[in-house]
Amino acid sequence: MNKPILKMTNIVKEFPGVKALDGVNLELYEGSVMAIMGENGAGKSTLMKILSGVYKKDGGEIYYKGKLEDIKGPKDAQEKGIAIIHQELNLIHDLTIGENIFLGREPKGAFGKINWTKLHEDADKFLKKLNVKSSSKELLGSLSIGQQQMVEIAKALSLNAQIIIMDEPTDALTDKETESLFKVIKELKNEGKSIVYISHRLKEIFEICESITVIRDGKYVGYEKIENIDEDKMIEMMVGRKLTDQFPKIKADKKDITLEVKNLKNEYVNDISFNVAGGEIVGIAGLMGAGRTELAKTIYGYFKKQSGEVYVKGNKVENKSAKDGLKNGIAYVSEDRKGDGLILGLSVKENMSISSLDKVSSVFKVNKQKELNEVKSYIKKMNIKTPSENQIIKNLSGGNQQKVAIAKALMTNPDVLILDEPTRGVDVGAKKEIYDLINELKKEGKAIIMISSEMPEILGMSDRILVLSEGKLTGEFDRQEASQEIILKSAVSTKEA
Known part of the structure; x- marks a missing residue:
């Protein structure tokens, strides 16, 4: 040896x-x-x-x-x-x-x-x-x-x-x-x-x-x-315990269509149409470079669309910036939490509330107690391990940073939640907690889009799965009919579904 x-x-x-x-x-x-x-x-x-x-x-x-x-x-x-x-x-x-x-x-x-x-x-x-x-x-x-x-x-x-x-x-x-x-x-x-x-x-x-x-x-x-x-x-x-049921699939009452995307097009995506109902998780799969993140960022306004329409709860919305997306009920949790999602030098509280200060403010002034109560409730609800809400976020583990990024989106009380690689860099225990949280949001009637490169995650958590290839929608499958082989075949295809 x-x-x-x-x-x-x-x-x-x-x-x-x-x-x-x-x-x-x-x-x-x-x-x-x-x-x-x-x-x-x-x-x-x-x-x-x-x-x-x-x-x-x-x-x-x-x-x-x-x-x-x-x-x-x-x-x-x-x-x-x-x-x-x-x-x-x-x-x-x-x-x-x-x-x-x-x-x-x-x-x-x-x-x-x-x-x-x-x-x-x-x-x-x-x-x-x-x-x-x-x-x-x-x-x-x-x-x-x-x-x-x-x-x-x-x-x-x-x-x-x-x-x-x-x-x-x-x-x-x-x-x-x-x-x-x-x-x-x-x-x-x-x-x-x-x-x-x-x-x-x-x-x-x-x-x-x-x-x-x-x-x-x-x-x-x-x-x-x-x-x-x-x-x-x-x-x-x-x-420290046996972890059963890695992908805790639940049934939830499917509600009316919350998000509808019609013929969305720009330099990243080509004529994409789909919808998501309240109480539904739609997974988006595809190889790296397929346009998954670009689609999400176009929907909520980070990237400008050239043509097409986006409807939230039946109302046509024009998202010309991420701020518009939030105002119109769409929240996005980035795949790059350190680059796009969080400000590493700020505290847990400041990161969590930064996108929803208008909801904890009155007459142009932040209601500090209301902000604190909201933040503390999410720390408890999401089991975020931090010494206090004032801890600088870069000192937290990756899994706890990810939970703060999700909480930041949820504090805006969105109708549509887009989760881009929600468990990237997260261990199996924290993954299970995030999956449980996603299911709770599903039960509450949120319309959820989940982008993931992990095939078991897409298959395990989604009610429907969309597949992108080269910026085009090349497949759409119900959970029952989807398999790793079917998704991969669509992911390498260039024909539209």
């Missing part, structure tokens, strides 16, 4: 009002991939930020290559051979891909001048290794979120680290990009590198990891080799 390269024992970390880690242990072996598992807020990212020098531990010991170490900061961690690929992208849009990969570590030539030729040649080698077609001379801002994630991975590889921490690395990747990453992970293992892997996608864990360490509520639960565990046991260790 390979020898351990890293041991973290009894790690403690406290923040104001919360003990994030309380006696956590971790052991990582050379040339292996170990997953850290736990619900959102369990302390996985906090533990990795301690290992990579972002946070200082408040207790415990770290042994690296058999030696007791004090990691003084991110630069110290890098110099020791520890690299992290953060869940939140740490890149600069106005620089080139190559400049981002070697930022602060640019190769120098004579008189300390940057050797741009070497920088771009070396950057291109890492991009090629990850099967990224872009040139390192392209601006980072021209790339999709998934391609930017691959640049973040290339940046970590360029450090030639002995330990590479990957925090939700496939969250925004296509299947092809994920395949390229897994190939690189296998190569890194063969080179004797060690990977710490964090992902909510259980299938990935069984595909690439040898072992798991489980954390729950900031405490160490246990370590298991992957061959000694199945999915049910893993989930039970993570959530």
Whole structure:
């Protein structure tokens, strides 16, 4: 058996009002991939930020290559051979891909001048290794979120680290990009590198990891080799109970048509028509680039329509901006909660109420008590784990941030709720809570559109499923007739339904 390269024992970390880690242990072996598992807020990212020098531990010991170490900061961690690929992208849009990969570590030539030729040649080698077609001379801002994630991975590889921490690395990747990453992970293992892997996608864990360490509520639960565990046991260790009925499908009385879209067209979508009734969940499926998000953003006014009509409760609405969409009863929860959905420097309360201040105001003044009561009721209703409503939202876990993003939409009291990738980056326990909430909204008679790249989620939660391909509607199926094969066939089709 390979020898351990890293041991973290009894790690403690406290923040104001919360003990994030309380006696956590971790052991990582050379040339292996170990997953850290736990619900959102369990302390996985906090533990990795301690290992990579972002946070200082408040207790415990770290042994690296058999030696007791004090990691003084991110630069110290890098110099020791520890690299992290953060869940939140740490890149600069106005620089080139190559400049981002070697930022602060640019190769120098004579008189300390940057050797741009070497920088771009070396950057291109890492991009090629990850099967990224872009040139390192392209601006980072021209790339999709998934391609930017691959640049973040290339940046970590360029450090030639002995330990590479990957925090939700496939969250925004296509299947092809994920395949390229897994190939690189296998190569890194063969080179004797060690990977710490964090992902909510259980299938990935069984595909690439040898072992798991489980954390729950900031405490160490246990370590298991992957061959000694199945999915049910893993989930039970993570959530502390058996999780049954992953997609809790409920029946609700279908009401009148709430949203009707007729012949909607612009540069993103082509002549799309459909409707959603109150008390109905309509899922929208399709491959990346099919136009799902663009359709949603056109409906609620973020993108301008060229032609077509949108009706809410029988009334024609003209949504020329997102503000118009909200005013006309349509709320949208973005797939990119950090970029579009939340303001990370503001509190939970400020984020939650920002779109509905008119509903908690009187005579041009915010009724602070009314605002507080509304926010507290959603924190309780949605089981948002936060020390208080005044906590800065960037300090919450991804799952709890997502719940705040949904609560922000619900506080506007919409007739139509559009959920774009509602469980992206969310663990199995928090997913179940979000599904239960969606069902409650369905029972209340909301018209719900759910966009998802996860086929089991679409099949498990939708009453009807629309399929898009290249901006066109290529399929519409009732839940009973839909299957993964049928949806995929429509998703690669260019013929309209």
